[in-house]
Amino acid sequence: MITIKEVAKECNVSIATVSNILNNKPNVGEETKQKVLRVIEEMNYTPNTVAKNLKTKNTRTIGALIEDITVFCAPEIIDGITNYCEQKKYNVLLINLRLYKKYGDDYFEREDFFNIVRQEIRELISKQVEGIIYVPAHERNLKCLPDDLAIPAVMAYGYTRSKKFPSVVVNDIQGAYTVTNYIIQQGHKRIAVITGKDHSFHTKDRLLGYQKALYDNKIFYNPEFVIAGDWSKESGYNAAAKAIEKNVTAIFCMNDQMAGGVYKWLMETGKIVGKDISIAGYDDRDVSLYMNPLLTTLRLPLHQIGKKACELLINQIEGDVKKDLYNRKNGEIIIEEEGELKIRDSVMPL
């Protein structure tokens, strides 16, 4: 590998001059500049960023801690992060924790989870990253960002449970409201909802949005229409029968997977989605474009979440925190991004 020293010698100038040219500093003559540039080209010299970083004490690098990159929401969030970083000329050091892979679904019981994260954070800091974005795969109560962290950090698509670090999340109340309201606009009044896991804040917020939409449209909320699911396709399949028993004309599923289960049940019992009964999903995963009929659902603003989280982080790194972006819930700084209703063919006018 050829260094600035060798370029300097070749040009009969000092290394400072070469450095100045590389960094567009003033006080260098046009003639020498051209010569040096030519020699750089000829020798195929590439500056050593690690030396530069050591000297300048900044790396323009952020660390992205991803719990599991194969989880459906991760790639789009990362895409948002890299999008913003590209604009701001930051680098991203990606850590794929592979938590699902290592421990399976129940890993969050593990005690050492917290230690793994702490260790990874140590290593990122040792690599002089200037900030950290954490992207969870599961919702959970563990505070994965330690409060004594020396650099800025933000959470994308989850709560930090900390007054120190902001989080950027989906506005689930608004999302569920949008979906339910759309169903109502199509003339439906008897609308079942298949929920996610009981204790989940996603479930709570989406239920709230469902209720608010009913309320705003002067439709009585009937608790019997709320059917428990657990996010899985199977739970959707099982819930479908219960919903139909209640004589509803539409079902709002709190995710697309459960909607898939509902489709299956309806198909097996000879009912036609969109005609006999309307179905709406939530998330807008790939699947929704392969269901027949196409699933009407709410697109999660994943790209925006990643981008906004990154924006927040870089603002913090660069010290210009825009307070007006902030709102707080129980002391925690929370930014909410809104999903977008994808109107397709599974919800039809009554």
Added chain:
Amino acid sequence: MITIKEVAKECNVSIATVSNILNNKPNVGEETKQKVLRVIEEMNYTPNTVAKNLKTKNTRTIGALIEDITVFCAPEIIDGITNYCEQKKYNVLLINLRLYKKYGDDYFEREDFFNIVRQEIRELISKQVEGIIYVPAHERNLKCLPDDLAIPAVMAYGYTRSKKFPSVVVNDIQGAYTVTNYIIQQGHKRIAVITGKDHSFHTKDRLLGYQKALYDNKIFYNPEFVIAGDWSKESGYNAAAKAIEKNVTAIFCMNDQMAGGVYKWLMETGKIVGKDISIAGYDDRDVSLYMNPLLTTLRLPLHQIGKKACELLINQIEGDVKKDLYNRKNGEIIIEEEGELKIRDSVMPL
């Protein structure tokens, strides 16, 4: 940020001693060792990896150039890469080129694509990565890895078109063979195949596998059963009608998306998949688990591809290249990974 110097001063030893302790070097007394370790803990000292890297001239970092991380195969390939890197204690610097996002589907027409890649590679080298893995999103003929590259590189899930860099790809002939052979084992003889785009090497290889399976089972190859698709769901939908006209009892779709289109057509015409006609897909995307009935398909060995590519790369970096891993096609070093048949409910005995 606290440095080794401050730790040394606090302990009344030289920085060399602290360094030796940190790196488990010999010639340091047990007593001082304990003291230094305690002080490190107390002061919460974290070594500066960039300084270390500058001095030792290695970074244990590889660059991963991803054309588009939101493409369905990317996350699993990356998961394989990070899996291997974790084992070998390497880091990965992820570059998401976002090529789809920037230029849309036809970006590969662009002339500047090659320059973008070259520029990114320059920057990776400047960051002292020790090797590069390239993960394409589209197949194409551009040679994205320049032959004058100063560090090792490998391609994961695509061909390098270079005698210098190895590529790790899916063994499509074997894959299509496995699927077709399975269909035949279920008693089918009249088997249509819906192809991908015409010029694609995936299409060619999968067709070869299909033909070989027929041949091995002493079934005549009927060119009329080959129906042109273009990978899209719509093309599958359109191809379905043509396949049914030929009175086939099974259809092998060269990807899951087209299988989705076939499902749609069959559903609309009142035919039941798995009963009236058998369908098999290829890829095993998420969708295949949401189709009714569940799609029988070939799982792409994406994780293995990423992992193997990474293994190859790190072997090269560390200088112990295992020649026995290698086989060549037109001079290009190609490693093939085998997919796995996922037997589900869309192919049934005749």
Added chain:
DNA sequence: TTCTTTTAATTAAACGTTTAACTTATGCTG
């Protein structure tokens, strides 16, 4: 005892940059 080896440590150079401080030559002003 004296000489040699071993152990535990220190010193200082080096890695490839940036940058503040300095030097020298040139041009401009009054």
Added chain:
DNA sequence: CAGCATAAGTTAAACGTTTAATTAAAAGAA
């Protein structure tokens, strides 16, 4: 023409480590 700016460089220190070379003291061998 002296005095002063300015332009175009150079010098050398510094960033936080590692490591080869060196030293000093203690232990062992003759």
